[in-house]
């Protein structure tokens with residue numbers, strides 16, 4: 001008798017369906033549809049996400065308040081804010097806008113060892129054009145390699161965690177150590193309004209989870225990789241040191257095509273052709289590993305975000321989805337580089353693709369602490385009668 005795992009039974013019992021408004025489909029295990037075939041992501045965007053998006057007059061007013069506040073608090077100091085710059089379109093465009101707004105940022109770039117040449121070129125062009133101070137934090141490569149290999153052995157769906165975690169933790173520690181209270185982020189609803197939470201599980205900031213996965217699947221002790229703790233991330237930095245993260249792209253009519261054109265014209269910025277091509281690790285992970293191991297195509301949430309934010313029609317998105325995900329020659333070159341850099345064979349890589357999967361929840365994590373913190377937050381709000389913000 002053939003045995004099915006619960007997982008495969010659930011998959012086979014759910015017939016294929018694609019949203020009638022966006023291009024999200026049943027490859028997202030948590031998706032559901034209304035009677036008209038419109039998916040839960042579209043509803044969430046309409047009813048919740050879009051409430052934090054102001055590509056209008058109100059956005060102008062709110063943005064001005066934000067800028068005034070940063071200038072006011074930066075008076076007498078060398079910088080008003082910190083900007084994390086990856087060389088990708090969102091953070092590059094942010095960098096350009098900050099100059100127009102007359103802010104004085106310290107630009108921080110975290111080099112995790114996977115920068116594409118294009119990313120490095122873009123960063124140099126921006127910093128030169130805007131005359132910014134740049135601080136580059138180079139991550140210890142042996143730490144990075146051991147962590148990434150641990151995640152590959154663990155078969156985690158979000159292989160970007162070791163990179164994402166160090167990117168934000170370095171930025172936050174650096175801001176606090178230099179007395180800068182405002183962090184500007186290129187994160188935005190227009191291009192990231194729809195995300196498949198079921199694909200990622202948990203937060204990339206969860207250092208308990210990261211350390212547990214590394215403890216179990218890593219081969220050496222981490223030397224210089226500095227994580228951010230639960231207490232620092234949710235309590236000490238935001239509440240005691242009063243660090244704030246702003247996402248200004250949510251307060252302007254941010255349009256990817258127009259932004260890319262402006263960057264090209266102004267500083268000779270070069271496009272990667274696809275999202276997150278700034279890291280070769282991310283490129284291979286998203287275009288090969290994730291699709292083959294998990295059946296998740298990251299173009300879906302991205303193109304769906306573009307549809308609901310009015311930057312693209314569903315027909316255009318479907319045409320884009322029909323393009324091959326990876327050019328075979330480019331894939332060969334990238335995979336060879338990927339394996340050589342991690343010092344693994346192609347057979348090792350194929351072994352990771354075919355090997356077992358584990359989830360965020362299979363390892364110790366900070367979810368219980370987070371729920372407790374949320375409870376305390378709502379209690380405190382009840383007592384004080386006002387809204388208290390923590391990260392979510």
Ligand SMILES: [Zn+2]
Nearest residue numbers: 019022039042
């Ligand atoms: Zn939808």
